[in-house]
Amino acid sequence: MDVKKFIERQVEEIKKTVGANKAISALSGGVDSSVATLLAHRALGSQLKVIFIDHGLMRENEPQEVKGTFARLGINIDIVEAKNEFFEALKGKTDPEEKRKAFRYTFYKVFGREVLKSKAHYLVQGTIAADIIETQGGIKTQHNILEQIGIDPEKGFGFKIIEPLKELFKHEVRRVGKELGLPEVIFRRMPFPGPALATRIIGEVTPEKVELVRKATRIVEEELSPLQPFQAFAVLMNDMGTGLAEGKRKFGHIIIIRSVESQDAMTAQPTPVPWDLLTKLARRITEEIPAVVRVAYEITSKPPATIEYI
Ligand code: XMP
Secondary structure (H helix, E strand, C coil), X not given: CCHXXXXXXXXXXXXXXXXXXXXXXXXXXXXXXXXXXXXXHHHHHHHEEEEEEECCCCXXXXXXXXXXXXXXXXXXXXXXXXXXXXXXXXXXXXXXXXXXHHHHHHXXXXXXXXXXXXXXXXXXXXXXXXXXXXXXXXXXXXHHHHHHCCCCHHHCCCCEEECXXXXXXXXXXXXXXXXXXCCHHHHHCCCCCCCHHHHHECCCCCHHHHHHHHHHHXXXXXXXXXXXXXXXXXXXXXXXXXXXXXXXXXXXXXXXXXXXXXXXXXXXXXXXXXXXXXXXXXXXXXXXXXXXXXXXXXXXCECCCCCCCC
């Protein structure tokens, strides 16, 4: 693929499609939505509104880091503060699918509100070829997305989805991103699920539990990133265990470390993390997060396990 020609062609196409109208893009901080946003911004400049929905389940400092990265590229991002709405929606939910549903529903509700507010007629999405192949079952069709944000596509409101990367595979998306000046930090990010830290908390998601798993995630990423795993993170169990603090027995939280090697996330194997590093992780997590008294390392492949816990 000729990257320069691809960019030129897409920029022209987006310009032609959007004309004098407005477009909106919701960034997740991942590679695909970042590259799609950069392309659309090159084509549309201030006709493109870029938002980042802060659902309160991101990793440490993530919204600020994403905002900073894009500010350096000359793109302003509006952070849409929606923490309370997400926590309210997740309150009392313990079933994994119920939690995913509550997250998705709230996301589209907030996103839909922003789309209508922006008066945009075009939505920019970072859909790539693999997404289309994987979701031929119908999860990610344009039709569904419009419906999920409360727009009836049959009524012809003029809303359209722009998916400039839909024919590209991940490595090609990265090449386009590099050419557009996307910094290394974005490429080096591990895949991170849409429902974010909610997929790494067993049982009810509360702000306190998110704080624990967020701190543990930072420690796991700091220690395991040099091994360049496909994905490495912390999971907070619902069960608790007894530990010792200042000579006294105390009941505390259990953190599981999950690190996997994979090509495409369809199958995965546990990373053979050196023993010294694992014991260091256990020490750091229990010292830096006193509410955690036990740390375990997950050794299951996918299948039969999935990569995330919910
Ligand atoms: P699983 O847990 O199914 O995950 O083995 C496979 C890959 O997909 C990521 N993942 C998601 N990504 N929305 C996403 O955008 C989601 O709801 C979601 N669930 C899982 C996961 O991190 C892994 O890379």
